[in-house]
Structure formats: C-alpha cells, structure tokens
Amino acid sequence: MSNTKNITICNTLCNTEILAIFNDHDPALLEQLAQEAQKITRRYFGRTISLYAPLYLSNHCANQCVYCGFHASLKIPRRKLNEQEIEAEYQALAHAGIQSILLLTGESRQHTPPEYLEAALKAAKKYFANIALEVYPLETEEYARLNAAGCDGVTIFQETYDQARYKILHPAGKKSNYAYRYDAPRRIALGGLRQITLGVLLGLADWRQDILALHAQLRSLEKEFPGVDYAISFPRLRGTYDYKEKNYLVSDAELVKIICVTRILFPRIGINLSTRESASFRDRAVHFGVTKISAGSSTAVGGYAGLGASPACPPDRAVLENAPQFAVNDERSVAAVKAMLEKQGFDPVFTDWRCLAA
Numbered sequence: 001m002s003n004t005k006n007i008t009i010c011n012t013l014c015n016t017e018i019l020a021i022f023n024d025h026d027p028a029l030l031e032q033l034a035q036e037a038q039k040i041t042r043r044y045f046g047r048t049i050s051l052y053a054p055l056y057l058s059n060h061c062a063n064q065c066v067y068c069g070f071h072a073s074l075k076i077p078r079r080k081l082n083e084q085e086i087e088a089e090y091q092a093l094a095h096a097g098i099q100s101i102l103l104l105t106g107e108s109r110q111h112t113p114p115e116y117l118e119a120a121l122k123a124a125k126k127y128f129a130n131i132a133l134e135v136y137p138l139e140t141e142e143y144a145r146l147n148a149a150g151c152d153g154v155t156i157f158q159e160t161y162d163q164a165r166y167k168i169l170h171p172a173g174k175k176s177n178y179a180y181r182y183d184a185p186r187r188i189a190l191g192g193l194r195q196i197t198l199g200v201l202l203g204l205a206d207w208r209q210d211i212l213a214l215h216a217q218l219r220s221l222e223k224e225f226p227g228v229d230y231a232i233s234f235p236r237l238r239g240t241y242d243y244k245e246k247n248y249l250v251s252d253a254e255l256v257k258i259i260c261v262t263r264i265l266f267p268r269i270g271i272n273l274s275t276r277e278s279a280s281f282r283d284r285a286v287h288f289g290v291t292k293i294s295a296g297s298s299t300a301v302g303g304y305a306g307l308g309a310s311p312a313c314p315p316d317r318a319v320l321e322n323a324p325q326f327a328v329n330d331e332r333s334v335a336a337v338k339a340m341l342e343k344q345g346f347d348p349v350f351t352d353w354r355c356l357a358a
C-alpha cells in the first residue's frame with residue numbers, strides 16, 4: 001500500500017520522504033513524478049537535449065575495480081592512442097557531427113600522465129566546442145593545468161557511497177582510497193573547471209542510500225562552489241567479465257524514479273544518460289528530466305576511426321573488439337539519435353555555447 005499519499009512532490013523533500021517514494025511501487029506515483037519532472041525540465045531546458053560522445057584514449061589501468069572490463073588483473077590487450085591515432089579519432093567523431101566530447105582513460109597515471117592529457121586536450125580544441133575528461137583523480141594544480149589546456153569539465157564517479165561495499169569493490173590501487181576520490185570534485189572546482197559531473201554506478205550497492213548520498217554531496221558542492229555547472233550521470237552496471245553480483249541491480253522503473261526525483265530536487269542540473277541504456281529506454285527517458293545523451297558511442301580504445309585508419313594506426317582487432325570497458329546497449333548512430341529526438345519534438349543541440357573570439 002502506498003505510504004506517500006500525504007507527501008507533496010516538491011524540491012524540499014526530506015530524506016525520509018524520498019525513501020518513502022523510492023520504496024513505493026505504486027505506478028500512479030511514478031506517473032505523478034514523471035509529470036512533475038517533465039514540467040520542471042521544460043521550464044528550465046525547454047525541449048533541448050545535448051548530444052555528446054565518449055572517446056577512450058587508453059585502457060591501461062592500475063586499479064582493480066571488480067566490476068570493470070579494464071581492471072588491472074585482466075589479461076586483455078592494453079593500448080593507449082598516440083598523437084596520430086588521437087587525431088584520427090577526433091576527425092572521425094567531428095565528421096559524424098559531434099562537437100561535445102568526453103575523453104576517457106583507464107586510471108593509470110603512469111601510462112596517461114597529465115602531460116598526455118594536456119596534449120590530447122590541446123589537439124581536441126581544433127575539433128570540438130566542449131571537451132570534458134573522465135580520468136583518474138588529480139591534484140588541484142593539475143586540474144588548473146588541464147583547465148588552461150582547454151578542458152571545460154570533469155566527470156568523476158564515486159561509484160558507491162557505501163564505504164563497506166566500496167572497500168570490497170576496490171581492493172587495490174589508488175582508487176581504494178575512498179576519501180581521496182570523494183574530495184576530487186572540490187579539487188576540480190578549486191582548479192577552476194566550470195563543469196563537474198558526479199555519479200554513482202547503479203548496481204554496486206543499495207541504490208536508495210547511494211542516491212541520497214550523491215544528492216548530499218551535490219548540495220554541499222553547490223553551496224561551496226555556486227558558480228559551477230553540475231550534472232549527474234546514473235549509469236547502470238552492464239555485463240562485464242567476471243562480475244556476477246546481482247543483488248543490487250536497478251530496474252527500469254527504479255531508474256526512471258531516480259531521474260525524476262533528482263530532477264525535482266535539482267531543477268537546474270544536467271542529467272546525462274549514456275548508451276549503456278537501451279534505445280527504447282532512452283527514447284522514453286528523454287521526456288522525464290534527461291538533458292544530455294551520448295550517441296554513436298564506442299567504448300573501445302580507437303573505436304571511431306576504425307581499423308588501420310592510417311599507417312600510423314595499425315589494425316588491432318583484439319583491442320577494438322574484445323576489450324570495451326562496458327557493452328554499448330544503444331548502438332544507433334549520431335544521425336539516428338538526432339532523428340529520434342526530432343521525431344519526438346526535441347531540439348538536438350550539439351553545442352550549448354561557442355567562443356567567438358579567435
């Protein structure tokens with residue numbers, strides 16, 4: 001039976017009320033949340049949805065996250081893109097119409113030091129209007145350097161806020177230091193970055209508690225750094241290698257609820273949805289609060305320029321086909337995602353700003 005009938009759906013919900021909503025399976029409540037979230041999203045974002053693409057620069061990683069296809073103990077072909085290969089990837093993505101990219105690496109400072117990231121950022125500026133990074137956590141001065149090299153934003157996921165689960169899931173490597181990772185968004189803001197994306201990997205722990213903790217971290221950052229643009233991603237765990245834990249999986253209805261409640265509590269933040277989700281789920285979710293979706297994604301290193309794009313970029317089928325970080329679920333091209341949005345009455349946006357100065 002619903003225990004939420006006396007709760008007003010608004011942005012001042014307390015944690016007890018949010019948990020009551022999360023634990024209430026009444027479809028009528030979900031519908032009410034969806035309508036409210038849609039209303040708020042239209043008010044602040046109109047009918048625009050931004051498009052971006054992830055680009056994996058490297059799959060070297062020093063950590064051992066037990067749920068990830070890149071983790072250090074797995075015997076997979078490792079590779080990082082060289083200068084020419086990076087250029088080829090940028091050209092392929094820009095050709096597809098992408099103007100906003102997220103550059104990713106596994107977490108290996110040794111293989112992809114800040115200098116490597118800096119060079120990749122500088123090269124990206126020729127092709128893209130908005131460039132974000134998702135890499136290992138850095139120091140404040142390093143974030144400032146990357147900012148100066150053209151980085152607009154950084155994505156950093158805490159993965160889970162359940163510290164006991166965190167310890168089990170991250171048994172070795174620098175990532176096992178929960179506090180250092182938790183403090184990264186502050187260092188990013190202090191480094192001068194104007195966009196910060198936070199997130200949890202849904203499926204690692206009790207999602208209800210993780211979402212409350214994520215909201216709490218966001219509230220505290222908003223208070224300390226009000227000038228930053230914040231966004232949240234809610235990737236769900238997808239089948240990877242040897243991680244078989246099923247206890248914490250999140251259903252479609254639960255993910256919709258998470259998106260709607262987050263939108264209601266945080267009317268102005270960006271909400272991203274990746275191609276980990278199916279095409280049919282994404283087609284529906286864009287109505288409830290999502291503001292940015294990836295399109296035409298490859299999660300393999302060198303996945304856009306294809307095989308042997310140039311003599312300097314030799315074919316490496318093993319890397320391209322066998323070792324993505326996670327499986328892409330929505331495999332549609334950028335053009336197909338754009339067409340889907342237009343068909344549903346949205347305005348696909350490839351860049352939300354452009355520097356007019358030379």
Ligand code: SF4
Binds near residue numbers: 064
């Ligand atoms: S989640 Fe990131 S840090 Fe962890 S193993 Fe995968 S690539 Fe490395």
